[in-house]
Amino acid sequence: MIRKSHMSIALAGLALFASSQAFACSTSLWGAGLTGGAGGANATTGTVVAGQPNGGGGGTSARYSGVCGLRVAAIGGTVNDGSPSAEGTLISRFYAHVNFSTGTPVIYRVSEGSIETPGISVYSIQYNRTDQRFEAVNQFGTVSPIGAVGSAVNNRFYHVHTSWTRATGALDVSVQGAAATSATTASFTGFSSSGGAAGPDFVRLGWVAGAATGTVQVDAYESRRSTAIPRLCRGNANVDTVRNSGDQIAIRNETLAISLAAGNPDCNEDGAVNSGDSICVRNIFLAGQGDCAAFPNI
């Protein structure tokens, strides 16, 4: 769940985890750069649940990678990170499992200023349940759809990658999930900061705002100043470099409630780990596309 980068400016984990699956999931790495620091008063807002799919680790949540994820079932529940500081560029990504019956919840918001004030939104990413697609929103509230209607069906995991540049006010977004083998991309302008040297100072991830009914589960947040952040290898359940029979075993063990897979077992990206994921891994292997490095978008 925690992604580290030597170029990271905002390093925030939803939870700590180690080889021991009894390790508690927590939000203690969030809050860095905010009043109270990591794990402090501003690490989270509202109600969030860090946990594992099997209810271990202190809660119940689907996850994309590792054994812990974060579930939010009410508006205002977020994890927060203040590592950015008037950034001129910000590249970030997260995984979100959106499961809503109505509404348009804001999943991710990048803001200037202080989280207590509560700052100025530079850009937001929201999920439009009616249209079943993600949308970008600039500081003026202008909504820009990302892809066609139906491009992000509900109740699936999505990799959402954003790249923002102050100088041009450009925001590039890539969304890929639901076992798709290509991304939905969009490039926008008009996503300026408030001007001058102003730029992102903090981010919120979860259910930031927006009336809706449902749940969002997020995982694997990472941000940088430069260099795109690659997707995690879908179906690589046993944390090696290829998708093959070993991943099927790891998925089987999680399905049988023997042990949680340490890697990315939700191959079909439906938010649950079961026989469908084993079939998914099998199909990737049989297509000759098991190598994660050679087929990063599969």
Place this chain on the structure above:
Amino acid sequence: MKSQLISFAACVFACSATLATANEVMVTNVSSAKDQKNSALAIDIVSDGSVAGFSFRVDIPGLVDSSAKLGGCVAELPKGFQGGCSVVKGSVYVIASSDSASLTLPQGVTKVGTIYYSRRNASKDAGQSIQVVGAEFSDNNANSVSGTAKVLAD
């Protein structure tokens, strides 16, 4: 007959040695070298008793993809194992895993199945040999366990 007996004896010796040491994919060419149109490969797995899943690719020079008959590719897997095969650009992919956390391939040789196929008669394929690539063995904890692969002539 004499040569066959010698081969059998050599196999017994070699296979015994293999059984004692390692996991292995054994692909045996069971077709005539002259018969390019009706070729067959038998697939066996040698297990040390820890193998719960395996996968590998068989590169077949000159393989006519559309000719491959994979219905029996994993047909002889033991009960409790599932698998599948496919053909992609001249290679046959094979994958299988056990359904139960307490089930592994028994120690020794396990028959997996047979692949039937045709090869082109193109001279460019002459002299190129069938190869097993990317053999992976996994135990019941999804850990990779050591193993090798080899292609045997019948």
